[in-house]
Amino acid sequence: MKLIIFFSLLLSVSTLAAQVQFTGKVTDNKNAIQTAVYIVEADEEVQTDAEGAFTYQFENAGIYHINIENSSGFIQAFELNLTKPEEQFEFVLSNENPQTDLLNEIVISGTMKPVLRSESLVPVEVYTPTFFRKNPTPNIFEALQNVNGVKPQVNCSVCNTGDIHINGLEGPYTFVLIDGMPIVSGLSTVYGLSGIPNSLIEKVEIVKGPASSLYGSEAVGGLINIITKNPLYASKYAVDVFGTSWGEINTDLGLSLKVSDKVHWLMGVNYFNYSNPIDKNKDGFTDVTLQDRISIFNKFTFDRKSKKQFALATRYFYEDRWGGQMNWNRSHRGGTDVYGESIYTNRFELLGLYELPFTEKITSQFSITAHDQNSMYGDTPFMAKQNIAFTQFYWDKTYGKHDLLVGTAARYQMYDDNSAATPTAHETFIPSVFVQDSYEINKHFSLLGGLRYDYHKDHKSIITPRFAFRYESDKGDILRLNAGTGFRVVNLFTEEHAALSGARDVFVLEDLKPEKSYNVNVNYLKTWMLKDDFILQAEAAAWYTYFTNSIIPDYDSNPNQIIYKNLEGYAETKGISLNVDAVYANNLKIMMGVTLQDVSKVEDNVRTQQMLTEKFSGTWVVSYTFNRLNLTADYSGNLYGPMRLPLVSELDPRLPYSETYSIQNIQLTYKGFKHFELYGGVKNLLNWTPNKNNPFLIARSNDPFNKNVQYDANGTALVTPENPYGLVFDPTYIYAPNQGLRTFFGVRYNF
Known part of the structure; x- marks a missing residue:
């Protein structure tokens, strides 16, 4: 999804200590879009109405980061400099999602806190449904085959049991989470990875390297968080x-x-x-x-x-x-x-x-x-x-x-x-x-x-x-x-x-x-x-x-x-x-x-x-x-x-x-x-x-x-x-x- 913003932001010489009534409208250049708008600093989400409109009241003027998500799960983050008591903007969504926009994606897996990917102290790779659709597969196990450094490994010619390697380390070193929960472990690592529907995935976050201090000592090779x-x-x-x-x-x-x-x-x-x-x-x-x-x-x-x-x-x-x-x-x-x-x-x-x-x-x-x-x-x-x-x-x-x-x-x-x-x-x-x-x-x-x-x-x-x-x-x-x-x-x-x-x-x-x-x-x-x-x-x-x-x-x-x-x-x-x-x-x-x-x-x-x-x-x-x-x-x-x-x-x-x-x-x-x-x-x-x-x-x-x-x-x-x-x-x-x-x-x- 490429977000084309049809507005100009006026630069202020000082930050006003006053509330700002923020009004926005989201369209695809033809129709209004009902979608989510995420305000990073407030850690809150608001929903656009049937006309694609939404409002939000900021406590103070200043610089804010906002994410907009469409029904396909594509996300664009950007920075706003709010200077007036009332601000109005229009956002136009397209069908594409340039990979560079993922730098401004909100990620959670690295530090268990929502943060812009570019600002995370822990490197987090983000893969959206757009990426996985370029080589459609029936499950997340096979879908990871085109991620660099991540290898779905088949371990048996007869039953096709498998695990996921990260940076050469075998499956037991890889921590797999669903919505941040460590529920893919033990027996489920053998066959259960085949049963996660791709259609329900908003994104997959991958952390290569140690994540033990937050997710448990076994997260040695890295973690895969299916959101x-x-x-x-x-x-x-x-x-x-x-x-x-x-x-x-x-x-x-x-x-x-x-x-x-x-x-x-x-x-x-x-x-x-x-x-x-x-x-x-x-x-x-x-x-x-x-x-x-x-x-x-x-x-x-x-x-x-x-x-x-x-x-x-x-x-x-x-x-x-x-x-x-x-x-x-x-x-x-x-x-x-x-x-x-x-x-x-x-x-x-x-x-x-x-x-x-x-x-x-x-x-x-x-x-x-x-x-x-x-x-x-x-x-x-x-x-x-x-x-x-x-x-x-x-x-x-x-x-x-x-x-x-x-x-x-x-x-x-x-x-x-x-x-x-x-x-x-x-x-x-x-x-x-x-x-x-x-x-x-x-x-x-x-x-x-x-x-x-x-x-x-x-x-x-x-x-x-x-x-x-x-x-x-x-x-x-x-x-x-x-x-x-x-x-x-x-x-x-x-x-x-x-x-x-x-x-x-x-x-x-x-x-x-x-x-x-x-x-x-x-x-x-x-x-x-x-x-x-x-x-x-x-x-x-x-x-x-x-x-x-x-x-x-x-x-x-x-x-x-x-x-x-x-x-x-x-x-x-x-x-x-x-x-x-x-x-x-x-x-x-x-x-x-x-x-x-x-x-x-x-x-x-x-x-x-x-x-x-x-x-x-x-x-x-x-x-x-x-x-x-x-x-x-x-x-x-x-x-x-x-x-x-x-x-x-x-x-x-x-x-x-x-x-x-x-x-x-x-x-x-x-x-x-x-x-x-x-x-x-x-x-x-x-x-x-x-x-x-x-x-x-x-x-x-x-x-x-x-x-x-x-x-x-x-x-x-x-x-x-x-x-x-x-x-x-x-x-x-x-x-x-x-x-x-x-x-x-x-x-x-x-x-």
């Missing part, structure tokens, strides 16, 4: 349906209603179905997991006389997914005749926010989740339940040049499964307190310090500090430095799903000590306003993380085992990245990013590259709008360097390192109809899949129950005429989606 739309400003009706030539169908439905004068309701339904087994690589197994999934989301906001916030949201998620041999059906579930991995998932979430009725700004938040997984991995049953309750209260106080945040939190978790590792239900309760203070030294320099205290019944006191520094030059260049620590306890199922497939046994050689980390990152941002409406923005970053007591799965010592122990040496991750965004005359937009990284461990003075981690990667999105044709073309893609892969034996003929690969997509979107958009294109233009130049992906796919494998006294598979490489069944040799070229077509409707 859902406000019912007050969402489209009344929204439909987005697309299908692919593989037979995938994705449907997003949205409805926004005013239930009463004080209650606003947003409902979203996402349904995804893929029930067409395909075996392009001819190994007898499905290339992509079949899925039948529904997610129902409800969000309520309540208007209060005090204008303080009150919101409730619920989400129900059900999924039936299976992958395996092509002739598998329900009658084979749990048997040993035909191999299949079948997972039924039931999940319920409740979250809320309530600002207490005090003069001071004190906010309470809570979330409750219940997760039930009924699964069969071949003939191995895995039945698991996880219930999590979380609550926190925090006080937001500004005094002088200080901006203080003080809070307390508590997290309860119950986990139980049918494995030998969990003879009884495991319960944990972690109380926490945290404090953060940012201080503006002058217009150029700002500092932030934070400290969090958690108490764990097994590991006792956990203290995680945080420090940040920000410098802004007169030209608007921004330099940020962030440092912090982290603390992590391993979760064996969510991290080692391979054990359930029968491919490897998990061995824990000792009582695992918590992993500790120390992180520092530097970020530099510069924007050039060039001639001929050409805007260029570059953001460079460098980071280093050092781990002690590192808990890294050992795939190498025994091909039949995954061995867990604390690393006797140390592990580290270091790297640099560069993002470049360019906008030319509202027709051409280019977003490109590259990351170079080294993720390794050092033990006995020997450095080893971490499994399934590339040393370089790149992403890009190029968009061009043909205004006369109402047509936009999007060309997106990513590039990944070689990764070290887990082999089953020394004779395993599969590649020990993946080849450099690229997945590229193209899309055309037609916007010539009122309220309607038509879009279509091709995914994976190069038809790349991980079986390229490999003899096979799944080891022993012809014998998934290892019925014909012979073993020695140590349990190692023997080389026989029938098994010339000494392999066992292994579906974990996977590092990218095994889905080749396909076309897609869809339609969107918003009203």
Whole structure:
């Protein structure tokens, strides 16, 4: 959305200490727009009426920052200099949202306070629905594939479990939140990321680097905060349906209603179905997991006389997914005749926010989740339940040049499964307190310090500090430095799903000590306003993380085992990245990013590259709008360097390192109809899949129950005429989606 402001602001020689009656009107150059207007300094929102008009009374004249949001979730922030007792302005919204406007986006994730992105001491990346629509996907997990430094990682060829890597660190180091609540954890990190409807997302905020002092000690690699739309400003009706030539169908439905004068309701339904087994690589197994999934989301906001916030949201998620041999059906579930991995998932979430009725700004938040997984991995049953309750209260106080945040939190978790590792239900309760203070030294320099205290019944006191520094030059260049620590306890199922497939046994050689980390990152941002409406923005970053007591799965010592122990040496991750965004005359937009990284461990003075981690990667999105044709073309893609892969034996003929690969997509979107958009294109233009130049992906796919494998006294598979490489069944040799070229077509409707 590009905001074109048809007015001039008169500069005042002094600030008037008088109230200002502010009147505005918002249109799209043709029609009035009902939307939200957010006044940053007052931390208040007002709603335009049916004529697009709104009023607000400022206590004093002066400089204010205001955000305007349209029904598509696009946001533009700008600065007003109010000098007269009465001010009137008109704002005209267009359909575009220049990437450079995101510098003025209000972000929350970095410091848990609403602040302009450009003024945040913590670098926060913001991605709106416009970005994700350039390569439409059925869920947020796949949507992140074009974000530089963020990689959705597939971990199993059969069931397609996955996690999200940030700057080379595995999924357990990534904290995923919904509306600021840590409800995506444990069991839900394995399959639950597939059930968040894209249509309900207002924006996604990504923080790369430590966020432990505010969000908990496990936010080591970074966090992803998925912020859902406000019912007050969402489209009344929204439909987005697309299908692919593989037979995938994705449907997003949205409805926004005013239930009463004080209650606003947003409902979203996402349904995804893929029930067409395909075996392009001819190994007898499905290339992509079949899925039948529904997610129902409800969000309520309540208007209060005090204008303080009150919101409730619920989400129900059900999924039936299976992958395996092509002739598998329900009658084979749990048997040993035909191999299949079948997972039924039931999940319920409740979250809320309530600002207490005090003069001071004190906010309470809570979330409750219940997760039930009924699964069969071949003939191995895995039945698991996880219930999590979380609550926190925090006080937001500004005094002088200080901006203080003080809070307390508590997290309860119950986990139980049918494995030998969990003879009884495991319960944990972690109380926490945290404090953060940012201080503006002058217009150029700002500092932030934070400290969090958690108490764990097994590991006792956990203290995680945080420090940040920000410098802004007169030209608007921004330099940020962030440092912090982290603390992590391993979760064996969510991290080692391979054990359930029968491919490897998990061995824990000792009582695992918590992993500790120390992180520092530097970020530099510069924007050039060039001639001929050409805007260029570059953001460079460098980071280093050092781990002690590192808990890294050992795939190498025994091909039949995954061995867990604390690393006797140390592990580290270091790297640099560069993002470049360019906008030319509202027709051409280019977003490109590259990351170079080294993720390794050092033990006995020997450095080893971490499994399934590339040393370089790149992403890009190029968009061009043909205004006369109402047509936009999007060309997106990513590039990944070689990764070290887990082999089953020394004779395993599969590649020990993946080849450099690229997945590229193209899309055309037609916007010539009122309220309607038509879009279509091709995914994976190069038809790349991980079986390229490999003899096979799944080891022993012809014998998934290892019925014909012979073993020695140590349990190692023997080389026989029938098994010339000494392999066992292994579906974990996977590092990218095994889905080749396909076309897609869809339609969107918003009203």
